Amino acid sequence: xxxxxxxxKYLASSGVASRxxxxxxxxxxxVKVNGIPxxxxxxxxxxxxxxxxxxxxxxxxxxxxxxxxxxxxxxxLTTVRDPxxxxxxxxxxxxxxxxxxxxxxxxxxxxxxxxxxxxDGEMAFRLTHPRFQIEKKYLAMVKGVPSEGDLLxxxxxxxxxxxxxxxxxxxxxxxxxxxxxxxxxxxEGKKRQVKRxxxxxxxxxxxxxxxxxxxLNLNGLHPSAYRALTREEIxxxxxxxxxxx
Numbered sequence: 001x002x003x004x005x006x007x008x009k010y011l012a013s014s015g016v017a018s019r020x021x022x023x024x025x026x027x028x029x030x031v032k033v034n035g036i037p038x039x040x041x042x043x044x045x046x047x048x049x050x051x052x053x054x055x056x057x058x059x060x061x062x063x064x065x066x067x068x069x070x071x072x073x074x075x076x077l078t079t080v081r082d083p084x085x086x087x088x089x090x091x092x093x094x095x096x097x098x099x100x101x102x103x104x105x106x107x108x109x110x111x112x113x114x115x116x117x118x119x120d121g122e123m124a125f126r127l128t129h130p131r132f133q134i135e136k137k138y139l140a141m142v143k144g145v146p147s148e149g150d151l152l153x154x155x156x157x158x159x160x161x162x163x164x165x166x167x168x169x170x171x172x173x174x175x176x177x178x179x180x181x182x183x184x185x186x187x188e189g190k191k192r193q194v195k196r197x198x199x200x201x202x203x204x205x206x207x208x209x210x211x212x213x214x215x216l217n218l219n220g221l222h223p224s225a226y227r228a229l230t231r232e233e234i235x236x237x238x239x240x241x242x243x244x245x
Contacts, residue, residue: 004044007031010052012121014059015100017080019125030055031090051179065120067234068093069216072115073223078106089115092224104128105189113138113210114218117226126241127214133187134240138194140182142203145175150201154184158197162190163186166198179206 005013011022011031023041025031032053033045043168045052052059070089072078077088080102086109090098100119105128107115118124154170166188173179180203184194195205211218211239215236221227227236238244 004046006041007033007038007043007045007052008041009122010045010047011054011059011127014052015102015119015121016054016059017102018104018121018128020128021102022121025054032056032202035158045200066097066118067120067123067229067237068097068101068117068226069114069221069229070117070226071218071221071223072107072112074110074112077109078103078115089117092226093117106191108192108195108208109207111210112223113208114213114216115210116213116216123237123241123243126243127237128189129241130188132241134214135185135187135212136189136214137209138184138186139173139209139211140184140194140198141206141208142180142182142198143206144178144203145180146172146182146201146203153201154197158200160190160193160196160200165190165193168197183211 006023007026008019011017011025012019016022017025026041026043027039029039033038033043033050070092072089075087076092077086079088080090082088089103090101092103101117102119102124104116104124105199107113116127127134151170152174154168157164157167166186169185172180172185173183184197186193190196194208198205216233
């Protein structure tokens with residue numbers, strides 16, 4: 001690094017958190033530059049001479065990028081740490097592996113499935129940014145039997161508090177009399193989006209599992225298991241989000 005860069009980008013590239021989370025840390029006053037708290041996400045620093053701390057812990061540039069795919073089980077928070085001591089996805093990694101890692105996006109505590117973790121803040125930022133339209137697939141067991149009209153709403157967009165969702169794909173995997181298994185594909189990541197979409201059409205989610213993220217899937221993994229991404233997978237993700245390979 002040989003030029004001024006924005007503080008959130010520096011924190012992301014150092015493996016502290018994604019850019020979005022880094023901005024939250026800055027606004028909360030948890031980041032210091034040369035011993036002085038900074039609350040402006042637009043602040044630029046010179047990594048060669050400025051000293052950056054988060055929660056009074058010095059930030060060091062991540063020396064090696066790491067990328068892992070986890071089969072997140074139910075009952076774990078998608079966060080690096082929890083102030084109330086509840087289990088987080090980081091508890092599923094040994095000490096020597098999880099250092100510097102943070103989740104890419106979020107799955108609810110009662111949702112299971114594919115979760116990426118990395119110390120590459122720029123990659124994480126792009127994978128979760130709506131501009132890149134990364135496809136995510138979910139198996140959703142919902143109450144009742146959605147009608148053709150209900151399912152058509154996914155394709156048209158469903159009105160949530162923050163506006164209309166982008167068109168989504170939906171397929172009935174296993175019909176039933178009291179509940180139905182749906183395969184739902186989305187390309188955005190609003191908070192609790194799949195659950196809220198299903199609730200909006202009158203068929204609340206009973207259980208939810210993310211089965212794919214872009215071209216990645218859970219093949220060969222059981223709940224709580226993880227694996228490192230291959231070089232080819234990292235290359236393909238980089239191409240998807242416009243990063244140099």
